[in-house]
Amino acid sequence: MNADERLRFNVLGPLEGWDGDRRLRLGGMVQARVLAALLLEPGRVLPVSRLAAAAWAEDPPATASHQVRKAVADLRRRIPGGSRVLITDGPGYRAALSGCQLDLTEFNDFASSARKAAADGRAADAVRTFSEALALWRGSVLCGTGGPVIEAAATALEERRLAAIDQMFDLRLALGEAAELVVDLREMVSAYPLREALRGQLMLALYRSGRQAEALEEYGKVRGLLVEELGIDPGTKLAKLHERILRESPELAAPEPARAALPPQPTSATLGALCILPYDMPDFSGREQELSRIVSKAQGTGSQIIAIDGMGGSGKTSLAVRAAHRLSSDYPVGQLYIDLRGYSPDQKPVSSASALNAMLRALGLPDDRIPDDVAGRTALWRKAVSGKRMLIVLDNASDASNVRSLLPTGTNWLVMVTSRARLADLDGAEWISLDVMTxxxxxxxxxxxxxxxxxxxxxxxxxxxxxxxxxxxxxxxxxxxxxxxxxxxxxxxxxxxxxxxxxxxxxxxxxxxxxxxTLRLSYQVLSDESRIALRLLALHPGGSIDVYAAAALLGSTPRHAEDVLEHLLDVHFLQQPEIGLYTFHDLVSSFARGLRTDDDGCDAARERLLGYYLAVTEAACTTLFPGRRKIPTGISSPPFALPDTKDIDTAGTWFAREQSALLAAISMAVQHGYERHAVCVARNAAFHLNAHGLLNEFEELCRTAVEVARKLGDDALLGVSLANLGVACWELGSLTEGIAVAEEGRQVAVRLGDRGTEAHSHSTLGLYKSLLGRFPEALGHLQTAIAYERELGLSRAEAESLTILSTLYEQWGRYPEAAAAARRSVDLCRQLSQHENELVALIDLAIAQLGLEECAEAEALIAQAREMCDDTRAPGIVALAFAVSADIAYRQGQMDQSAEYARRSLDLARASASPLRRAKVENMIGRLFHKRGEHASARELYAQAYERATKTNYRPEEAYARLGMSQVAEALGDHLAAAEHRAVCEELFTAMGVPPDRRRA
Structure with missing residues (x-):
């Protein structure tokens, strides 16, 4: 006997290595686990990472790969001829052993021979061979070796042992044995009390031995156990056996000797109770909803195909394996698994012929029984599993035809398919799409x-x-x-x-x-067109992409872009939060950006996208802001289809949805040198931001536009940008800076001869000087602005200037002029149709009418204003409308209604980013509280208004806050404080030129 023939390893029990009669010392835990992993899959190359996973249950050290290689080197020294036994092969190692050198190989050979004998009708030979196979077992597989990888393999081998035992008992029952089986069966049932197949064999053996009562008692025992342990009843097969024993059905009688021969083709006896599922991760987490859906669906009647699709790394295989393990008891004939390698690097997908060969071999059929052609293998496979309650996991499928070739016939089977792309032509499948986790x-x-x-x-x-x-x-x-x-x-x-x-x-x-x-595997199976599209679409800077923006990036039509997007959605590179919108997974976006090449045409794609955004924002602004002055952009209109923005709702919805994308696109334009696009798109986006009270974003965007316009050296665009920045400074109370910005804008406009921008600058200067209490100067600017705007036919701009003029007159105490200006603004807004400034003009007119003591008309006007207030309006403007409403309701004796309006006004004012509007609202509600005798509350509001007005140099509201504080102090008996406040407010009113009889009380 040579050295190799003396060598033997045993894994069907504690791990053993023998050199003839001498037991080998195999080293420590790492060596034992590495060797065990290799012996469990003899002849197969296991990568170092797989061996590391076997060696450490969790948390492998950073040096795991190095330690695995050291362990293999140590084992080679300990094993005679170790370098011939543990062979380095490519990325890992494999164990090279002959059949007689490993008890597992012997067991598999014996079991295969036994099944062949049973299939050939040689039942007695099959029983003897099964007995030889089972005699090799010395206890639990690799007991004491430990580790989840090895424990999973041990569980699978234990299932093979039990399958062999089940089949051997079936054969012995078929040969007419009964009483002699009872002791062995009771022993097995004691060890595996929930295994219904063994319990059924024991019941049949007892019944055939004339012990009907004991057979029925065994059914009661297993039913009680199943209900107590699992909350379920026995399966259909066991229940039917119980019924037949109760009826003493003749078909339960022991077979005649002639009937004991088994059929030659694969049958349930050939199948045994196979389980070749992968390891079920103990720390599996999440996916409870999907798991419950699979389990619920699978526990129904009939055949099922459940297909799981999702992006690489989303946990499809883990979910399928977890579900398969949970359902294993419902599919007692077998649970099979095969990796179809649809997305494996440098490997072709497993062909139908290879997959069928692997599945037939898993059933225990020897190679010489498996046909060479696909048709023959398909026929044999379907005959072998026909009518059997089996569970099959087809992992990483990329081709529906490949899956169809592996589907069983008959009923009561479950096939679970995983794929990175939804296989739309896999008929009859119930699809479960995995997104990222919650x-x-x-x-x-x-x-x-x-x-x-x-x-x-x-x-x-x-x-x-x-x-x-x-x-x-x-x-x-x-x-x-x-x-x-x-x-x-x-x-x-x-x-x-x-x-x-x-x-x-x-x-x-x-x-x-x-x-x-993982992502690259999915990327590699895309067509060249789809790969380029993925790289270009990743240029989009916003959160979501619609088909029109995608078409601009790709330089195609929306229909073609939608086809591309839908394909990338199918392979889970994109998500679809709602119909027509697509988003990138963050990691996919990073991955795609890292793939760009110089040949992708990224610069051209960016320019197309920016041109598209300019064209759409121009169209949307035309709808939402009628009468807006057109400015030359110097950018030609792109030849792309645009979304419909011709009515108020669609234009507003588009702007709201694309808001973040527009801001990101402007940043992209600045970063990549598209200054003209940046300024022009910024101007359009600024209209939307200002109209919705997004003042901080509005200011930041305006500052960006001014900075880029300066760099561009285009005075026309600089003038427009300065005009918008001037408005932002007003909204946020930066009055001193605002005057400087507006004055610079006026000078640029004069230099260009741009009277439209010059008029806007005068209007802005009038606004600032009115806020600073410089009423005569403000009046001059506003009258000049309105004259220019009327001459140029700029109705929209004139309406806005008129509301500023109305507010100036109102705070000056000149209510008839305030009412006239506001009424003219309302008329112009209505001529323009749906002009957003109409709400402000109505509020101004209502305030002027209150100053004229026209309470009924004021109430009608403010009711119209309230109808226009919705979530799209800036909260500061809506707060002002409710403040006026509260005053009117109080004057009409509607105290509860007035209190509710006041509450809503203050809530909205707190949500406003404009300190100027907050100061005005707080003064108005403070006056109302003072009238109601709530002096402490009034004093608090006046103090807040005064602080805000003082910080922003808002002189009129500063004066009115001081006046209110004086009146409250007088009412509370603090005459000294009242006199102090009164002196300051008198000084302020005098400086502004407001007569004593026109100061609001």
Whole structure:
């Protein structure tokens, strides 16, 4: 006997290695687990990462790969001829052993021979061979070796042993044995009390032995156990056997000797109770809704195809395997698994012929029984599993025809398919699409894979980590594995590393697992056109893309762009939050941006997109802001189709949806040198932001436009941009800066001969000087502006200037002139149709009518204004409308209504970004509280208004706040404070030229 023939390994029990009669010392835990993993799959190359996963249950050290190689080198020294037994092969190692050198191989050979004998009708030979196979078992597989990878393999092998036992008992029952089986069967039932197949064999053996009562008693025992342990009743097969025993059905009689022979073709006996499912991760987390849906669907009657699609790394395989393990008891004939490798790097997908061969071999059929042609294999496969309650997992499918070739016939089977793209032509499949995880699911996964206490100590950091990982299970597992492997790293440190978007994908690599590599597998199967489209679409700077923006980026039609988007949606590179809109997963966006090449035409695509946004915002502004002055942009209109923005609703909806994308597009234009596009798109977006009270964004955008226009050296665009910035300064109370901006804008307009912009500058200067209490100067600017605007036919601009003039007259105490200006503004707005300034003009007119003591007319006007107030209006303007309403209701004796209007006004004022409007509203409601005798509340509001007005130099409201504080102090008996406030307000009113009889009380 040579050295190799003396060598033997045993895994069907504790791990053993023998050199003849000498037991080998195999080393420590790492060596034992690495060797065990190789012996469990003899002849197959296992990569180092797989061996590391076997060696460490979790948290492999950073040196895991190195330690695995050291362990293999140590084993080679310990095993005679070790270098011939443990062979380095490509990326890993394989165990090269002959059949007699490994008990597992012998077991498989014996079991295969037994099944062949049974299929050939040689039942007695099959029983003997099964007995030889089972005699090799010395206990639980690799007991004491440990580790989830090995335990999973041990579980699968235990299922093979039980399948062999089940089949052997079936054969012995078929040969007419009964009483002699009872002891063996009771022993097995005691060890596996919930295994219904064994319980049924025991019941049949007892019944055939004349022990009917004991057979029925066994059914009662298993039913009680199943209800108590699992909350379910026995399966249909066992229930029917129970019924037949009760009826003493003749078909239960022991077979005649001639009937004991088994049929030659594959049958349930050939199948046994196979289980070749992959390892079920113990820290599986999330996907409870999808898992429940699969389990619920699978527990129904008939055949089922459940297909799971999702982007790479979304956990499709983990979900399918978890569901398969949970459903295994419902499919007792077998649970099979095959990786079809539809998205494997440098490997072709598994063909139908190869897949059928693998599945037939999994059923125990020897190679010489498997036909060479696909048709023959298909026929044999379908005959072998026909009518059997089996569960089959087809992982990583990329071709529906490949899946169809593996579908069984008959009923009562379940096939689960996973794919990165929805296989639309897979008829009869119920599809479950996996998106990224929810924030709650992500938090649970982080807690399970990292440390629950560590996560609980800083839940905000854990949430930020999940967000940066895009809630993608693979990314989360890699990030938490890196953290677990580096105890000194904090969550915040990992977060800081992930925040660098240019390196984010580089951070999400751990061993052979990589988010970028996973995404690349899906990318590689795309067509060239789809790859280019993905790279260009990733240029879009906003949160969502519609078909029109996509068409601009791709230089195509919306219909073609939609086809491209839908294809990328099918392969889960994109999401669809609503019909017609598409978004990138954050990690996919980073991945796609990293793939760009010089040949993609990115600069041209950006220019097309910016031209598209300019054209759409121009059209939308024409609808939403009629009468707006047209300015030359110097940019030709793009030849692209535009979305419909011809009515108020569609234009407003488009602007609201695209708001963030527009701001990001302007930043992109500045970054890449498209200054003219940046200024022109900014001007249009500014109209929307200002109309909706988004004042901080409005100011920032206006400052950007001015800066870029200066750099561009275009005075026409600079003048327009300065005009908008002047409005922003007013809205936010930066009055001194606003005057400087408006004056510069006027000078630029005069230099250009642009009377429209010059008029706007005069209007803005009139506004600022009225706020500063310089009423005569303000009046001169406003009269000049209105004259220019009327001459040029700029009705929209004239309406706006008239509202400023009305407010000036109102605070000056000149109510007839205030009413006339406001009424003219209302008329112009209505001529323009749906002009947003109509609301402001109506409020101004109502205030003027109150000054004239025309309460009924004021009430009618403010009622019209309230009807126009909705969520699209700036909260400061709506707050002013309700403040006027509160005053009118009080004058009419409607105290409860007045209080409600006042409450709503203050709530809205607090939500406003404009300190000027807040100061005015607080003064108005303060006067109302004073009239109601609520002096303390009035004093608080006046104090707030005074502080706000003083900070912004808003002189009229500063004076009225002081007047109110004087009156409140007098009412509260504080005559000294009242006199002090009165002296200051008299000084302010005198400086503004407001006569004593026109100062509001």
């Amino acid at each position: 924030p709650e699911e992500s938090a649970n996964l982080i807690a399970k894979t990292l440390d629950a206490q560590r996560v609980a100590a800083d839940p905000e950091a854990a949430a930020e980590l999940a967000r940066l990982c895009d809630h993608l299970p693979l990314a989360l597992r890699i990030a938490t594995a890196r953290l677990a492997n580096r105890p000194r790293w904090t969550l915040q440190y990992m977060i800081d590393r992930l925040r660098d978007e240019t390196r984010r994908l580089d951070e999400l690599i751990m061993g052979e697992r990589s988010v970028a590599a």
